[in-house]
Amino acid sequence: MKQPLAQVQDVEVRKRKREVIISVLLGLLFLLLTWVEYALFDTSRELPLVHSIFFLGLINFNIIILLLLMFLIFRNWVRGFTEREGSWLGSSLKSKLIAAFVTFSLVPTILMFLVSVFYINNSFDKWFNIRTTEVLKNSLEVTNAYYLSAKKRNYHYASEVINEIHNLKTHEQVFKTLTALRKKFLLDAVEFYPVLLGERIVSTNEDETFFDLPPASLEFLKKGIDQKVDASTIHHFEEGNLVRVIVPLRWGQKDAALIVSSYIPISLVSRMDNIASAYEDLRQVDPLQYPIKTIYLIILVMMTLVILVCATWFGIHLARQMSIPLEELGKATFKVAQKEYGQVEVTSGSEEINHLVENFNSMVGQLAKSEKEVTDANKNLNEILVRINDYNRYINVILANVNTGVIAVDQNNVIRTINRYAGQLLDLDPEAHVGKKVSDVLSQDYLVKFSETLNGMRKHKATMLQKEIQINLKEKQLPLQVSISLLHDDNNMDLGTVVVFDDLTVVQNAQRAAAWKEVARRIAHEIKNPLTPIKLSAQRLQKKFGEVIHDPVFKDCTDMIIKEADDLKNMVNEFHQFSRMPQARPVMSSLHDVIENLLVLYQTGHKDIKFVYQAASDVPEFTFDPDLIKRALINLLENSIASLDGLSLPEVSILTQYSNVLKIVRIEILDNGAGIPRNMLRKVFEPYVTMKEQGTGLGLAIVQRIIEDHNGFVRALPNKSQGTRIVIELPIGDQRKYDVLKSSSVRGGALA
Amino acid sequence: MKTKVLIVDDESSIRKVLSGALSDEGYLVEVAENGKLALEKMLSFQPQVVLLDIWMPEMDGIFSRNLFRLSEF
Numbered sequence: 001m002k003q004p005l006a007q008v009q010d011v012e013v014r015k016r017k018r019e020v021i022i023s024v025l026l027g028l029l030f031l032l033l034t035w036v037e038y039a040l041f042d043t044s045r046e047l048p049l050v051h052s053i054f055f056l057g058l059i060n061f062n063i064i065i066l067l068l069l070m071f072l073i074f075r076n077w078v079r080g081f082t083e084r085e086g087s088w089l090g091s092s093l094k095s096k097l098i099a100a101f102v103t104f105s106l107v108p109t110i111l112m113f114l115v116s117v118f119y120i121n122n123s124f125d126k127w128f129n130i131r132t133t134e135v136l137k138n139s140l141e142v143t144n145a146y147y148l149s150a151k152k153r154n155y156h157y158a159s160e161v162i163n164e165i166h167n168l169k170t171h172e173q174v175f176k177t178l179t180a181l182r183k184k185f186l187l188d189a190v191e192f193y194p195v196l197l198g199e200r201i202v203s204t205n206e207d208e209t210f211f212d213l214p215p216a217s218l219e220f221l222k223k224g225i226d227q228k229v230d231a232s233t234i235h236h237f238e239e240g241n242l243v244r245v246i247v248p249l250r251w252g253q254k255d256a257a258l259i260v261s262s263y264i265p266i267s268l269v270s271r272m273d274n275i276a277s278a279y280e281d282l283r284q285v286d287p288l289q290y291p292i293k294t295i296y297l298i299i300l301v302m303m304t305l306v307i308l309v310c311a312t313w314f315g316i317h318l319a320r321q322m323s324i325p326l327e328e329l330g331k332a333t334f335k336v337a338q339k340e341y342g343q344v345e346v347t348s349g350s351e352e353i354n355h356l357v358e359n360f361n362s363m364v365g366q367l368a369k370s371e372k373e374v375t376d377a378n379k380n381l382n383e384i385l386v387r388i389n390d391y392n393r394y395i396n397v398i399l400a401n402v403n404t405g406v407i408a409v410d411q412n413n414v415i416r417t418i419n420r421y422a423g424q425l426l427d428l429d430p431e432a433h434v435g436k437k438v439s440d441v442l443s444q445d446y447l448v449k450f451s452e453t454l455n456g457m458r459k460h461k462a463t464m465l466q467k468e469i470q471i472n473l474k475e476k477q478l479p480l481q482v483s484i485s486l487l488h489d490d491n492n493m494d495l496g497t498v499v500v501f502d503d504l505t506v507v508q509n510a511q512r513a514a515a516w517k518e519v520a521r522r523i524a525h526e527i528k529n530p531l532t533p534i535k536l537s538a539q540r541l542q543k544k545f546g547e548v549i550h551d552p553v554f555k556d557c558t559d560m561i562i563k564e565a566d567d568l569k570n571m572v573n574e575f576h577q578f579s580r581m582p583q584a585r586p587v588m589s590s591l592h593d594v595i596e597n598l599l600v601l602y603q604t605g606h607k608d609i610k611f612v613y614q615a616a617s618d619v620p621e622f623t624f625d626p627d628l629i630k631r632a633l634i635n636l637l638e639n640s641i642a643s644l645d646g647l648s649l650p651e652v653s654i655l656t657q658y659s660n661v662l663k664i665v666r667i668e669i670l671d672n673g674a675g676i677p678r679n680m681l682r683k684v685f686e687p688y689v690t691m692k693e694q695g696t697g698l699g700l701a702i703v704q705r706i707i708e709d710h711n712g713f714v715r716a717l718p719n720k721s722q723g724t725r726i727v728i729e730l731p732i733g734d735q736r737k738y739d740v741l742k743s744s745s746v747r748g749g750a751l752a
Numbered sequence: 753m754k755t756k757v758l759i760v761d762d763e764s765s766i767r768k769v770l771s772g773a774l775s776d777e778g779y780l781v782e783v784a785e786n787g788k789l790a791l792e793k794m795l796s797f798q799p800q801v802v803l804l805d806i807w808m809p810e811m812d813g814i815f816s817r818n819l820f821r822l823s824e825f
Contacts, residue, residue: 529763530763530765532766533763533765533766533768536769536770537769540769540773540776543776
């Protein structure tokens with residue numbers, strides 16, 4: 001809080017300083033202007049000092065006010081212009097307001113000014129031209145009448161004086177009479193001129209104030225003496241005027257003249273003169289130069305300028321008062337638009353604007369608050385989204401890695417999900433089928449079955465159905481444990497179907513194997529037990545009666561019994577072997593050696609059959625039980641050889657392949673023999689399924705056991721042209737997972 | 753004195769054939785069809801040789817043999 005206070009004080013001090021400087025400058029300007037005007041204009045010097053100061057002061061005031069006005073207008077114009085560059089809200093409003101105020105004050109003031117000037121001019125003219133002229137004229141007439149009456153009186157007294165003096169002879173007599181008459185008639189001066197160029201007889205007022213009367217001019221005297229006419233003249237003196245009349249008379253035999261003068265004092269005369277001269281002045285002088293009028297005009301201009309300055313200043317002030325908060329609001333709004341929620345700190349004289357600013361601030365506060373809330377909510381939402389995303393990814397990972405086929409179909413029968421294992425099992429690309437309609441993917445038979453199943457479930461309001469089915473794929477039949485679930489949301493709306501299925505091949509095989517094992521064990525036991533006494537009995541017969549009975553029938557029969565019993569025993573032992581197959585003991589071995597040794601053996605034994613071995617060179621050594629694999633191969637070769645009976649060009653091929661990517665060794669045994677009927681292809685590996693008259697049906701079962709114990713697969717397929725193609729695939733990688741699976745399902749089944 | 757042989761087997765045919773053959777050879781043969789009876793015969797008959805089938809109901813051969821050993825025959 002300290003800093004703003006200090007700033008405010010600082011601003012205040014600067015303002016003071018500025019005001020002082022402005023005052024000093026104004027004072028200097030005032031003095032300078034006065035001096036300049038005094039020096040420049042002569043007229044001012046002619047005027048009295050007090051007048052000139054007043055006059056000049058007024059003019060200076062005008063000039064200063066005018067300058068002030070210009071400064072105000074110019075400054076605001078410049079400011080408005082520069083601010084408009086920034087184009088803040090309110091700058092144009094400000095200029096408009098100022099312009100409006102200036103215009104509204106300027107127009108009427110100027111009108112008033114013009115009217116006033118016109119009126120002043122008019123009234124001055126009227127006043128001085130008509131009234132004053134009349135007054136002056138009247139005054140002049142009065143003056144003239146006064147002069148006339150003075151003349152008449154003088155004439156009258158002159159004739160009176162002449163009557164008294166024309167009989168007198170001597171100058172002394174005349175002087176005495178003149179003096180007496182002058183006193184009698186209250187005349188100011190009486191002169192008697194006996195001759196034109198001679199001494200005069202004068203009698204003047206003895207009053208001290210009265211001055212020495214100068215003699216009449218010769219011209220004036222000539223009028224009286226020579227021309228013998230009455231004449232009058234007015235003498236102007238400093239103190240007053242002298243009205244003189246001359247009257248001719250005969251004195252003795254000569255022409256003489258009498259002059260009677262009456263004095264009019266200055267107080268009367270000069271004022272009359274002034275009136276006359278003023279009148280003359282009025283008529284001649286330019287009315288504008290008339291000081292009073294000029295002063296009036298100057299005062300008028302001053303008033304006008306004061307009004308203008310006040311109006312302009314008020315306009316500017318008002319505009320700023322309105323526009324500065326508006327500007328601040330505008331800036332703040334701009335900031336708010338840029339998500340910067342600042343408060344506006346403006347106080348204005350106007351209550352409404354303060355209210356507006358207050359409301360704006362509270363609005364901005366609320367905006368900032370809600371913005372924060374929205375941001376928080378967004379953040380939360382994002383977190384939730386991330387969590388959902390993670391969860392989805394987690395679910396997807398589980399779906400992809402679970403060894404159960406999962407296919408989800410939505411309510412519009414569009415496939416939504418096919419997981420990796422489902423793709424593997426059904427031998428299809430999940431990506432290619434997701435998004436397709438079920439009806440586009442399934443064949444007619446399966447589609448009918450599928451929709452029937454679903455309808456049945458819906459009808460019975462079952463949400464889940466478990467079923468074992470066999471489906472036909474391109475090359476094999478696949479037993480599946482299928483569970484179909486109808487999905488519903490909380491409002492019992494159909495969300496689609498999830499089909500979950502497991503491959504039952506392994507389980508089924510294990511179940512079959514277990515079942516057969518049990519059978520084998522029982523049969524072995526049941527058959528083997530009586531075989532021993534049969535064989536023993538036959539041998540006892542031979543021993544006891546062989547030397548007695550020489551009929552060959554006896555020996556043949558007992559031999560036959562013993563041989564068949566032995567054969568039976570072998571067969572039972574084979575069963576036994578199958579049921580108690582030794583566990584594979586894998587060691588690092590060469591598959592190539594195993595096959596080669598075997599083929600050498602077979603080629604020597606079967607010279608009529610062509611054995612072909614196509615070995616892949618890249619098959620590495622890997623861990624397997626060579627004895628068991630050898631046995632499996634023997635079983636397969638025996639089968640092949642058995643099927644070759646009666647062929648002209650019997651041929652058996654063994655070929656190996658290795659896939660480095662899948663880490664799988666593939667062994668194929670092909671013959672061109674009788675082949676296996678298509679419907680038997682899958683079943684030949686089941687125990688006791690045989691196509692040979694004397695077969696046990698265990699050879700291929702044992703093969704399958706061995707290959708499964710090596711985590712591999714064996715399949716029987718038709719050869720291209722004729723015969724059989726057996727495909728064995730052995731993984732060479734680490735398949736411990738499979739081992740665990742196998743031991744828990746197959747071995748578990750075996751023990752059951 | 754003839755050598756005494758005890759044949760223990762649950763199969764009657766085996767018992768018959770064996771006892772016949774051994775009798776032919778001049779042995780004194782007794783039979784028992786299970787371990788329990790064999791134990792009784794062991795006490796009463798006191799054979800020098802016992803032919804014991806391993807697979808038998810009631811008491812199998814192994815069990816019986818262990819039992820015989822235990823009885824200090």
